[in-house]
Amino acid sequence: MHIAITGAAGFLGQRLVKHLVDLGELEGRAILRLTLIDQVEPPALDAGEIEVVSRALDITTSGELDGVLAERPDVIFHLAAVVSSAAEADLDLGMKVNFDATRSLLEGCRRHGLAETRLVMASSVAAYGGELPDVLDDMTAVQPQTSYGTQKAMCELLINDYSRRGLIDGRVLRLPTIVIRPGRPNAAASSFASSILREPLNGEEAICPVPLDQELFVMSPTRVVEALILAAELPGEAMGAFRALMLPGITVSVAQMLDTLRDVAGEEAVSRVRHEPDERIRPLVASWPARFETGRADRLGFQRDANFREIVEAYLAERA
Amino acid sequence: MHIAITGAAGFLGQRLVKHLVDLGELEGRAILRLTLIDQVEPPALDAGEIEVVSRALDITTSGELDGVLAERPDVIFHLAAVVSSAAEADLDLGMKVNFDATRSLLEGCRRHGLAETRLVMASSVAAYGGELPDVLDDMTAVQPQTSYGTQKAMCELLINDYSRRGLIDGRVLRLPTIVIRPGRPNAAASSFASSILREPLNGEEAICPVPLDQELFVMSPTRVVEALILAAELPGEAMGAFRALMLPGITVSVAQMLDTLRDVAGEEAVSRVRHEPDERIRPLVASWPARFETGRADRLGFQRDANFREIVEAYLAERA
Numbered sequence: 101m102h103i104a105i106t107g108a109a110g111f112l113g114q115r116l117v118k119h120l121v122d123l124g125e126l127e128g129r130a131i132l133r134l135t136l137i138d139q140v141e142p143p144a145l146d147a148g149e150i151e152v153v154s155r156a157l158d159i160t161t162s163g164e165l166d167g168v169l170a171e172r173p174d175v176i177f178h179l180a181a182v183v184s185s186a187a188e189a190d191l192d193l194g195m196k197v198n199f200d201a202t203r204s205l206l207e208g209c210r211r212h213g214l215a216e217t218r219l220v221m222a223s224s225v226a227a228y229g230g231e232l233p234d235v236l237d238d239m240t241a242v243q244p245q246t247s248y249g250t251q252k253a254m255c256e257l258l259i260n261d262y263s264r265r266g267l268i269d270g271r272v273l274r275l276p277t278i279v280i281r282p283g284r285p286n287a288a289a290s291s292f293a294s295s296i297l298r299e300p301l302n303g304e305e306a307i308c309p310v311p312l313d314q315e316l317f318v319m320s321p322t323r324v325v326e327a328l329i330l331a332a333e334l335p336g337e338a339m340g341a342f343r344a345l346m347l348p349g350i351t352v353s354v355a356q357m358l359d360t361l362r363d364v365a366g367e368e369a370v371s372r373v374r375h376e377p378d379e380r381i382r383p384l385v386a387s388w389p390a391r392f393e394t395g396r397a398d399r400l401g402f403q404r405d406a407n408f409r410e411i412v413e414a415y416l417a418e419r420a
Numbered sequence: 421m422h423i424a425i426t427g428a429a430g431f432l433g434q435r436l437v438k439h440l441v442d443l444g445e446l447e448g449r450a451i452l453r454l455t456l457i458d459q460v461e462p463p464a465l466d467a468g469e470i471e472v473v474s475r476a477l478d479i480t481t482s483g484e485l486d487g488v489l490a491e492r493p494d495v496i497f498h499l500a501a502v503v504s505s506a507a508e509a510d511l512d513l514g515m516k517v518n519f520d521a522t523r524s525l526l527e528g529c530r531r532h533g534l535a536e537t538r539l540v541m542a543s544s545v546a547a548y549g550g551e552l553p554d555v556l557d558d559m560t561a562v563q564p565q566t567s568y569g570t571q572k573a574m575c576e577l578l579i580n581d582y583s584r585r586g587l588i589d590g591r592v593l594r595l596p597t598i599v600i601r602p603g604r605p606n607a608a609a610s611s612f613a614s615s616i617l618r619e620p621l622n623g624e625e626a627i628c629p630v631p632l633d634q635e636l637f638v639m640s641p642t643r644v645v646e647a648l649i650l651a652a653e654l655p656g657e658a659m660g661a662f663r664a665l666m667l668p669g670i671t672v673s674v675a676q677m678l679d680t681l682r683d684v685a686g687e688e689a690v691s692r693v694r695h696e697p698d699e700r701i702r703p704l705v706a707s708w709p710a711r712f713e714t715g716r717a718d719r720l721g722f723q724r725d726a727n728f729r730e731i732v733e734a735y736l737a738e739r740a
Contacts, residue, residue, distance in 0.1 A: 191585065229661065230660070230661030230662050231559075231660060231661050232559075233559065238561070239551075239552075239553065239560055239561045240559055240561060241558070241559045241560060241561050241562065241662075242561060242562070243580070243661060243662035244577065244580075244581070245584065245661065247581050247585070250577050250578065250580065250581040253577050254574045254577050254578065257562075257564065257570050257573050257574050257577075258570065258574065260563070260564075260570065261564070261567050261570040264565065265511065265567070340550070340551060341549065341550030341551050341563060341565065342550050342561075342563035
């Protein structure tokens with residue numbers, strides 16, 4: 101089993117690699133080789149008997165992946181992307197990285213006859229937008245209100261069509277907001293969702309730019325990585341008539357997040373969160389759907405976090 | 421008012437041009453110039469005081485439309501496309517004409533600063549597919565099961581994003597099956613829908629490849645052309661959070677179509693329809709949704725045909 105991963109130097113990519121190395125197999129077949137691809141060479145790691153090849157490649161250059169595809173990977177995890185804020189700030193960059201590079205990857209797979217290769221792509225809850233119902237389900241229209249969401253939705257359509265035509269065996273997961281991300285606050289509108297927990301847990305101050313009653317649809321990094329792996333293991337037909345689906349997050353309000361922080365780390369931790377409404381961030385976050393019925397994903401075996409406390413405790417356990 | 425039309429030599433394009441010439445104005449502003457674009461030079465016509473420029477241009481060649489865009493048309497009707505069967509037979513051709521050429525047109529508009537230009541594109545009921553509810557509405561997910569539908573859906577997303585970013589003022593109409601088309605039967609799976617009426621009305625035989633209880637969602641050519649014009653006249657904001665919508669067709673079964681044929685032209689006409697089930701065509705047609713609630717389009721003033729008999733009688737009146 102040979103697995104290639106784009107965006108392998110990123111937060112999710114790195115976690116996925118570690119998890120795959122721990123598993124040592126996929127679908128009962130031993131993983132023999134991992135090809136890690138990113139614009140900078142992904143860090144090496146001790147992977148025991150698994151051969152790990154790290155490559156700095158520019159996936160926006162057509163044909164750049166030919167060497168990897170010629171080796172006929174069994175599974176490709178396509179995680180490389182520019183984030184929402186970058187795609188919004190620079191339409192051309194977003195189209196190039198988020199859409200054209202994906203199309204180029206699909207064409208590469210077609211050229212190399214990789215009909216059986218399972219391509220797992222990460223899409224996003226940001227594909228949704230506009231005038232939404234209170235609770236979304238698997239048949240809710242995708243009407244993105246960001247360029248990032250638009251580009252991801254276009255990739256979903258293309259992967260579905262290439263899969264339908266038997267050119268590739270694709271599956272796309274729409275990820276909820278991932279909480280708790282490691283690292284520092286950044287320019288992403290969703291940054292606060294991790295920051296209002298992570299910083300106080302680390303004895304630092306954080307800013308909450310949205311009201312307490314704002315709800316989010318969240319998933320822990322561990323559940324996301326498990327979902328990526330399950331997506332690679334499912335037979336393509338199991339996806340049904342469309343190769344993209346929304347993962348089962350849990351719905352949580354900012355107030356509930358801070359209550360959990362209080363339960364786990366005390367009032368002092370909560371007092372480190374400063375409430376500073378931000379009129380650039382508030383409407384963006386308010387436009388993200390927070391309530392879903394994810395029937396398809398549930399039936400396929402994708403797992404949600406049990407509750408928000410589990411998410412926080414998992415972060416603390418990992419940090420320790 | 422300067423109006424440019426791609427696909428102007430086609431059936432819809434020609435009808436649209438004639439209707440615009442008859443109107444002489446759009447939104448109360450006199451039409452001064454029509455630029456008709458197709459891969460072969462669209463036929464000239466007597467347009468009175470309107471200057472008509474016919475141009476044979478290959479819209480799949482980047483920059484080919486620059487000359488037209490430099491003249492800053494107020495409205496662009498983008499009808500050029502390869503049909504469903506051709507897009508299915510040749511993925512590259514479909515992507516090139518149906519998607520890349522549209523993207524190239526959007527980029528051209530962006531380059532020429534045509535933020536105010538109203539771009540009206542024709543999409544299709546074929547954007548829908550998969551496991552659909554009995555009645556679709558404006559929030560039903562688009563999960564195309566053809567490359568044509570995929571390419572159209574990708575264009576919808578892109579036009580929505582370019583409009584949201586203020587680079588163009590786009591609106592996209594998903595067309596029902598158009599009945600009665602003129603001409604001869606062709607390779608399109610929908611060909612029979614016109615043929616089982618047109619041929620008998622013209623004293624010829626026709627083949628019906630689907631069961632009598634097959635329902636279709638149909639619209640007359642006249643209503644489609646009126647819808648294109650209304651779409652050009654609406655303010656962009658009226659489209660709401662997403663720039664594509666399904667037009668209001670009417671739902672009719674093959675049995676009802678043949679009953680209408682009997683009412684209008686007698687039993688002899690109906691007897692010219694031979695029933696020959698075709699297992700290539702039947703499942704395709706069965707996959708097209710036939711029942712819609714088109715609330716957004718209705719509120720915006722798009723008109724459905726009053727009933728199927730009106731559609732048939734309009735065809736007869738035009739033929740006379």
